[in-house]
Amino acid sequence: MRPRLLVVSDLDGSLLDHHDYRFDAAEPALAALRERGIPLVLCSSKTRAEMEPLRETLGNRDPFIVENGAAVYIPVGSLRRAPRDTWQEGDYWVRAFAPPRQRWLDLLASLRPRFGDHFTHFDRMGLEGVVAATGLERQAAARALQREYSEPVLWQGDEQTRQAFLAALTGAGATVLQGGRFLSVAGDCDKGRALRWLRACIQQEDPARDVHDLAIGDSANDSAMLESARHALVIRSPVHDFPALQRQARTDYSQSYGPVGWCEGVMAWLARLDPSATE
Ligand SMILES: [Mg+2]
Incomplete structure (x- = not known):
């Protein structure tokens, strides 16, 4: 059975350019994910209030992870039912991993x-x-x-x-x-724990289908998330080295910075999954 696919991405320095916060260079890969219906989970140190306008701009309706993995916000209805340990807040089911x-x-x-x-x-x-x-x-x-x-x-x-x-x-x-x-x-939280929890929720919806996730990040605070996913795409930064990772298998390091590297890496991931992805 074909796996369910999932992309989880850091924002600053990854999807967003380190200097000007633009993401237009990633548009071809964003379009490819949209066409294939692959969820894009934004995962940042930013607050919910900072992430909501960006989700709006991207037309993104997928779950997202705020404040370095402190909480996951799942739009009501984007999973078949509310996962355990969540509460409803406005239009979201929320799972928190840290004190308020x-x-x-x-x-x-x-x-x-x-x-x-x-x-x-x-x-x-x-x-x-x-x-x-x-x-x-x-x-x-x-x-x-x-x-x-x-x-x-x-x-x-x-x-x-x-x-x-x-x-x-x-x-x-x-x-x-x-x-x-x-x-x-x-509190004691990180992006990796939030990703593992969200992936388990998605897996539970359809236990027979594996979830194949791609985590994308550029910094040390992305390491736990990069280590947790099936595939990792590490984005080159203009201001610091790649984060040190234990993993080697299924791990790509981008040549280009920020959203240019993001686009190349996502397209390569899609192409490896299915050669028709970049036709
Ligand atoms: Mg970053």
Whole structure:
């Protein structure tokens, strides 16, 4: 029996160009996926509020994964029934893998007496502060502020105190990742776990048919997802090395950057599955 196919992709630096966030270079592969009815699951560190406009632009109605694997949003009806452990929120069935953002806001508030003004974070900075600190336009900053599972923190103190701050956060159960400028404070989740859960839901719909997934990403925070899928497409970055992966089988590394590499890699994957894909 033919397998069900599934593509799960990171956004920034993968489907979206690292510099200008455009994806038009990927259009031929996006069209090929649409024609074949292959779901494209967007999977990003972005918030739901940031991902929804992009899904709209792409005409994408497939499930998507937010805030580095903290939650999966499944449009109601895109699976035959609501998967276990989900709840309905608006037009979505939601599965969360991490505590809500408020948990981290409470934790940060509790650290205020000890670390004072050595740190600030999105919720405290507000819209104007986030615009000033990130250079985002107001509308984009407002969407970035609509976080549900994680909180970006800006450290403003010395290195020694920073280490104590990190220890206090992780000691209280937070997972802390260093991004470009911000520390991301969140629960213990990753894109790989979210992908494995979603794939199992799809598999359950039709147990007799295997699900063959292709994971696409460019960074270390994509590693768990890239390791979890049947096929992996690693996208070349103009600003950092390929993420280190354990896997070697069924793993492609793009020659081109961003959406150009994305397009080439997806077309090659389709062609290998079925030689008629690129006719
Ligand atoms: Mg990326």
